[in-house]
Amino acid sequence: MSIRIYPKIECRAPTPASRAVRLIATIGLVLFAAACTQTKVFVSDTELPEISGTARVLLMPSDVQVSELTAAGLLEPNAAWTASARTNIETALNSLMSGRNARLVHYRSATGDDSIDESHLQAFKLHEAVGATILVHKYVPAMALPTKKDKFDWSMGEAATVLRHSFDADYALFVYFRDSFASSGRAALIIFSALLGVGIPGGQQTGFASLVDLRSGDVIWFNHLFTETGDLRKPDSAHSATESLLKNLPL
Amino acid sequence: MNPWRGLLALTMVALLAAGCVAQPVVDIKPGEQPPLDTDEAGFWMQMNRIEQRVRTSGRVVRDPELNAYLREIFCDLSPNYCGDIRLYIVRSPGFNAAMMANGTMQLWTGMLLRVQNEAQLAAVLGHELTHYLRRHTLQKWRDIRAKTDALVFFQFATTVVGLGIVGIVAQVATLGSIQAFNRDQERESDRVGFEMMAEAGYEPEAAPRIWDALVAEKEASYRPKGSIFFASHPTSEERRETLAEMAAAYQTTAAELGRKRFVEMTAGFRGGWLRDELRQRDFGAMQVVLDNLKQAGANLGELYYYQGELHRLRAETEEGDSDQAVTAYEKAIGLGGAPPEVYRALGLIHWSAKRESEAKLAFEAYLSAAAEAPDRAMIEHYLGQMQ
Amino acid sequence: MRRIATIAVLLITLAACTHYSLVKAKTQKIGGAYTVEAQIDWNKHAEGKVELWTVDGPGLEVLRFFKGLDDGDALFIRPVGAATEIKFPAYRAGMTASEVMEFVVDSLGRAGAAEVEARGLQPARFGSVPGFRFELTFATAQGLEMSGLAAGAVIEGALHLILYTGARVHYFPKYRDDVERLLGSIEMI
Numbered sequence: 004m005s006i007r008i009y010p011k012i013e014c015r016a017p018t019p020a021s022r023a024v025r026l027i028a029t030i031g032l033v034l035f036a037a038a039c040t041q042t043k044v045f046v047s048d049t050e051l052p053e054i055s056g057t058a059r060v061l062l063m064p065s066d067v068q069v070s071e072l073t074a075a076g077l078l079e080p081n082a083a084w085t086a087s088a089r090t091n092i093e094t095a096l097n098s099l100m101s102g103r104n105a106r107l108v109h110y111r112s113a114t115g116d117d118s119i120d121e122s123h124l125q126a127f128k129l130h131e132a133v134g135a136t137i138l139v140h141k142y143v144p145a146m147a148l149p150t151k152k153d154k155f156d157w158s159m160g161e162a163a164t165v166l167r168h169s170f171d172a173d174y175a176l177f178v179y180f181r182d183s184f185a186s187s188g189r190a191a192l193i194i195f196s197a198l199l200g201v202g203i204p205g206g207q208q209t210g211f212a213s214l215v216d217l218r219s220g221d222v223i224w225f226n227h228l229f230t231e232t233g234d235l236r237k238p239d240s241a242h243s244a245t246e247s248l249l250k251n252l253p254l
Numbered sequence: 255m256n257p258w259r260g261l262l263a264l265t266m267v268a269l270l271a272a273g274c275v276a277q278p279v280v281d282i283k284p285g286e287q288p289p290l291d292t293d294e295a296g297f298w299m300q301m302n303r304i305e306q307r308v309r310t311s312g313r314v315v316r317d318p319e320l321n322a323y324l325r326e327i328f329c330d331l332s333p334n335y336c337g338d339i340r341l342y343i344v345r346s347p348g349f350n351a352a353m354m355a356n357g358t359m360q361l362w363t364g365m366l367l368r369v370q371n372e373a374q375l376a377a378v379l380g381h382e383l384t385h386y387l388r389r390h391t392l393q394k395w396r397d398i399r400a401k402t403d404a405l406v407f408f409q410f411a412t413t414v415v416g417l418g419i420v421g422i423v424a425q426v427a428t429l430g431s432i433q434a435f436n437r438d439q440e441r442e443s444d445r446v447g448f449e450m451m452a453e454a455g456y457e458p459e460a461a462p463r464i465w466d467a468l469v470a471e472k473e474a475s476y477r478p479k480g481s482i483f484f485a486s487h488p489t490s491e492e493r494r495e496t497l498a499e500m501a502a503a504y505q506t507t508a509a510e511l512g513r514k515r516f517v518e519m520t521a522g523f524r525g526g527w528l529r530d531e532l533r534q535r536d537f538g539a540m541q542v543v544l545d546n547l548k549q550a551g552a553n554l555g556e557l558y559y560y561q562g563e564l565h566r567l568r569a570e571t572e573e574g575d576s577d578q579a580v581t582a583y584e585k586a587i588g589l590g591g592a593p594p595e596v597y598r599a600l601g602l603i604h605w606s607a608k609r610e611s612e613a614k615l616a617f618e619a620y621l622s623a624a625a626e627a628p629d630r631a632m633i634e635h636y637l638g639q640m641q
Numbered sequence: 642m643r644r645i646a647t648i649a650v651l652l653i654t655l656a657a658c659t660h661y662s663l664v665k666a667k668t669q670k671i672g673g674a675y676t677v678e679a680q681i682d683w684n685k686h687a688e689g690k691v692e693l694w695t696v697d698g699p700g701l702e703v704l705r706f707f708k709g710l711d712d713g714d715a716l717f718i719r720p721v722g723a724a725t726e727i728k729f730p731a732y733r734a735g736m737t738a739s740e741v742m743e744f745v746v747d748s749l750g751r752a753g754a755a756e757v758e759a760r761g762l763q764p765a766r767f768g769s770v771p772g773f774r775f776e777l778t779f780a781t782a783q784g785l786e787m788s789g790l791a792a793g794a795v796i797e798g799a800l801h802l803i804l805y806t807g808a809r810v811h812y813f814p815k816y817r818d819d820v821e822r823l824l825g826s827i828e829m830i
Contacts, residue, residue: 068300075402079395082288082295118306128310128785129808136698148684149663150696157697160811188403195410220811312755312780345755478726533747535728570733571713602739631763632738632773 040230040244044251045141045155047223051216051253054173058105058254061172061217063127064117066179067092069235072206074188084236088182091241096178099246103254108170123169126162130177133157134213137225156221163220175217178248180210182235208233212248224253279389284334294355294392301356308342308358315343315363315523323519324361327372327512328379331454335383347530349468351378353385355392366520367527368467368543370550372512373451373460377497380447387446390439397435401428429484436486444493448500457509458501465494467546474538517552524553525593528560537568555591558582562599576603594623598633610640661686664694670830672708674801675768678826680819690714702807702816704823709799716748734798738762738773741800745777745791754779754787767794767801768827777806788813792824 069084100107112120119127137157140148166175183206185193196203207229214224228248234240288294308314315321321343329336338357348364359382369375385391405428412424452458469490472479482489488496524547531540541564548557562582569576583600586592601616617633627633664683668676671692683694683704694704707716715729730747733740742759749757762775772794779787786809793802805820807813 066303068303070296073399073403075399075406077399077402079293079399080296080300081293082299083291085296085299086290117302119310124310124784125786125810128783129810131783132700132781132785132808136700139700140698144659146660148661148695148698150682150684158811160815162810188407192406192410199410199413307783311782311784312786313782476726476728530750533730533750535730571728571731598739602737606737628758628760629739629742629762629775631761635764 040228040233040247042226042228042247042250043142044224044226045137046225046251046253047155047221049156049219049221049223051223058174059108059170059172060100060105060214060254061108061110061166061170061175062093062096063110063130063175063177064119065089065092065177067235068181070181070183072183072185072189074186074192076189078183079186084182084184088180088235088241091235091238092178092180092245094238095242095245096176096249098242099249100254103252105174105254107176108172110170120169122165126159126166129159129162130175130213130215133159133222134177134179134211134225137213137222138211138227141225142227155225158222159215159220161220163215163217167217172217174223174254175215176212177215178210178212180208180235180244180248182206182208182233184234205231207231208235208244210244210248214252214254224251226250279393281387282389284338286338293396294389297392297395298356301354301358305340305354305356305358308344308360313345315345317343317523320519320523323515324375327375328359328383331376331379331450332383335386339383339386345526345530347527347534349471351382353382353391355386355389357386359383359386363523363527363530367524367531368546369464369516370513370546371460371516373456373510374464375512375516376451376454376456377447377461377464380450381443382447383450384443384446385439388439388442390443394436394439398432401432404428433484433486437488440487440493441496444488444497445500448497452501452504452506452508455508455510457511458504458506460511462494462497462501465490465497467542469494471539471542474542475536476538477536513550517550521553525556525560528556529563532560532563532567535567535571537564537572540564553591555586555589556593558586558589559592559596559599562586562596566599566603576607579603594620594627597623598627598629601633601636605636614640661695671706672801673830674709674796675827675829677823677828680822680826681816688718691718696816697812702812703805704816704820705802705804705806707793707800707802707804709796709801711799714800716745717752732800735795736800738764738795741773741793741795741802742775742791745802745804749777749779753782755782755784756780759791765792767792768829770794770796770829774824778809786810790817790820 067085067089068080069088070078070080071084072078097107110119112118139146140151141155163175166172185205189205193203193205208231210228212226213222215221216223226248228244230244230247233244235244288298321341324341324343328339328341332339339359340357342358342360343366344360344362346362346364347367348362349368350362351365352360354360359379361378361382365378366375369378405424408424448458448461451461472490487493528544531543534540544557544561544564548554548561559582562579565575565579565582569579580600580603583592583596583603586596587600597616597620601613601620604610604613604616614637617637621627621630621633624630661684664679664685666679666681669679670676672690679694681696683696686693690708690710692706692708693699694706695702710716710732712732712734714732716732717729719725719727719729729751730744732744736744739762742762746757746759757777757779759775759777762773765772765774767773772792774790774792777787777789777791779789781787787806788809789804789806791802791804793800795801803824805813805817807815
């Protein structure tokens, strides 16, 4: 059984910098680095059964956090930025889904907050374990599983049934995003290190998403995203990040 | 020295100095939540997520009665903050409790095993509440952030002027300073927690007694004692001294201990919590815990069973005596109140020592006492192998 | 020639860098003590006296072979960063089946599992030698419910144990029958 893999690196050209002073060129290389977003998608080869009408996609509570990167490299979580990012991502998801003839159904617990209901907990935790397994064994070459070499066949099995019935949904979508932005101290340090000829990282954005067919429990699509640019706090940037995240979604 | 480098170094020092300005912090009010655009809100957000994990982890004790009891003790201690704090009982050996910035309080079962009454429990609850009240997590974070920022700039500055080795000294100094700040917070929590407990009418002397037991346990433990310089908490000895002084100075006739109810409410759990301690294989420390419980006197039969278990497990890997285990098990049986496993434990020792008739008696007693024995088939198999 | 040698060295280095190797669905030797029929293809990682087989990843299901534990051996690898003096539950040569069950339960607890319960301890053939088996339930530190099945024997004082654990929903049941057939196929060397 074969799988389709879609590694993709999309880069924008570096902004031209003055070449007169070597010092400025060094900073230029560091700060105006080519802006690349890397994604790598796995899709299972199983035939998707026909769904008549609009597909109902259960959006599980998205796990989003936006932080400030301190000079020393610590991450300080920022609630206001995270709230903006979550709103922007949900807006983007809604618009991207409706463009695909799919309807987003938002997960709501009995308590009305971001928690997961007791009856759905094992399904949620199993998906977490499956997601972590995929990240380790499909995205880290040294940890590859030989029996999965040309396969992508992870599943939640019967655990998906409870979600399907509770929300009358055909699919479940899990989204995870982390974004960080350099503090002024960190930005200063980046410049200082550039002067010494050393590049240290600024803020980074990473995300992953998975789509589960709730009838079979199979993970039918999985993507991981990484970039050093982009800003989830801004609606258009969040839209393009979400669009990159949902590349080759089989809907 | 290259003039560019000199300028760079000066800039570093300036940034270093800027990082050390402390922002004043006031106590959190009942019902207060931080505004969205503060660093504190960022921590609450993160802690809310972690709280969900704590709540749904396999380690939380969900028994409604035990939870309601602890909640009642807490709300009596602090009616104002009753609605802001959520208590979680975490199943784990060892004395520990933790407070998260968003009002999540974790109480380890190892702590409930070691405190002897409601007064001592109140002292622990008060200590943790103080971390919340004084916003210690936030202050600690700001301290860490400022100091590590300063450190990284200091390191760059010294690298720039060619003094690389100084960086290591600075790292040690920074970590030491961070830990010192942490220790000061712990002292404040001990002090304010004590005041809460004493003002609630509990006997003040109960607080230092927690530390008497913990000092003895630490002495008896095989675990290496950590360096004081890097310790995140003051020493147990210091905490005991300080609390003893405060207790002596506190003028009161209050002597409420709340022992009876505490023993009743925790009785059904104690066996499992003792089993958890055995898993740690820290026999010296556990002996101290057992001795304290024996001295307190509740359900001695159960305690002698676990004494026997300690001897038995100790005999496996260290100097130990199966005979001491047998004596303890027999004492447990004589006293009554031990779990049915005491017969199995006795049976296995006799069986290994080829004392078949004693083993037979013990195994048969076990099978008749333990309706839901998880190893019935195996014990019957041992019986079948005897003549 | 040099080019081929370079490629060969690179390939060997790559191979050495991979954590898992393939176990085909045929007779497999476990240590020097016994063979089993693997039933299906597995992914294997071996370290010291432990061999770990998995199909979907050890976070989901894993079959562990403990190949002759001796006096003082712990069940799980010491966690990274744990001080060398820290004690873990250890096997004692010639333990009874009841004590082995306790050793496994305690070891799982120390490795972070919650609510570990063992039941159904009974005598069972381990190949041609008398042994035992029992079942387990526990939860991971994250709260994922797990099931387990253990079979083993003490042979000349050393413990040979096979431990199959997996997520209670979907993954443990998925290969349970294969594991039972594997256990039934044990042949002493």
